[in-house]
Amino acid sequence: MSQHRKAHAMVRDYSQFMSGADASKVEKPALSGLQQLGWQAFFSAQVDEDALVATPPVRVTEVHKSGANVRGDGFEGLIPPGVELAVGDWLLFDEALPTHSVLLDRKSLFKRRAAGHAKHYQLIAANVDTVFVVTSCNQDFNIARLERFIALAFESDVAPVIVLTKADLCDDTQPYIDQAQAISDRVAVIAIDAKAGDVAGALADWSAPGQTIAFLGTSGVGKSTLVNALFDTEQAATSGIREDDARGRHTTTARQLHFTDAGLGVLDTPGMRELQLADAESGIADLFSDVVELAAQCKFNDCAHETEPGCKVRAAIADGTLDAARLERWRKLAAEERHNTATLSERRAYDKDFGKMIRTVTKAHKGRKGRR
Structure with a gap:
């Protein structure tokens, strides 16, 4: 049996095994290479074994102008620009023609209206299981902004958790906790001192191996510090905050998906001061x-x-x-x-009508040219 057939079988067997037993009372089997990248039954149900052999699954770990970095079981590669992809997407990789790789249906998708006056969507992240909405216990704390992030999470069908950082810099975190908890009774709220506390322990309930988590928030609230604490290494650059307004400096410049040794996918994102909602x-x-x-x-x-x-x-x-x-x-x-x-x-609608007009004009032009 090939490596990719084995991976597909392990996903199937693992799902069947856990469905008939109490997960807290059994020893879970080791995750396959694909499962450590976040491969779940939702994705394996979309393909058959033959497809997995011919076009192995890969996950998008970074998107930039020159294309998308992808990672599979023992494989890393690049897909040239073409289909609009989000960090976290799963594709069936076509090695001969990478741009023909098949995008699998997304379990979840974060998107927003692009910043400024642009009239299009910007994809933020795909296939996230839990999103940590990060804010700090200082002047940057803003209820209305938190509500935007939570609404985005609910629309994306992702479980949100509010994380209050820089707890060591304020005399009393309780007022911040109370305000955050008043946003929704469906959202957990935790306060963390990322530099001194047990970050992995505080986030453990939402950070099981095989899961994908994301950190969203404005600049300087401590997202990259949380990422680094989970890895116990410098995965993401960090910097302090401006003393005059408590606002942060941009450190993360691109969305990147990292993986811990245990198989937890961790997505760090640039700070978003502007979050315009649409289709939400x-x-x-x-x-x-x-x-x-x-x-x-x-x-x-x-x-x-x-x-x-x-x-x-x-x-x-x-x-x-x-x-x-x-x-x-x-x-x-x-x-x-x-x-x-x-x-x-x-x-x-305009783009659709404009495209139709261009095709009509082109067809008419070719017709006149053929009659000459």
């Missing part, structure tokens, strides 16, 4: 589920939650069960998402 309606609804549920009970379906009679949202604000600031953040984020989604949809 369900993620925002999940984040603000309390507001959405109240709005559904209003007397009028088109209630603006201002002065209308029978408004359950205003009633909740009046009796103190809903924070007025939270309502305003929901309104702002929902309006922004609708605008961005509409703008990007218009751009896609």
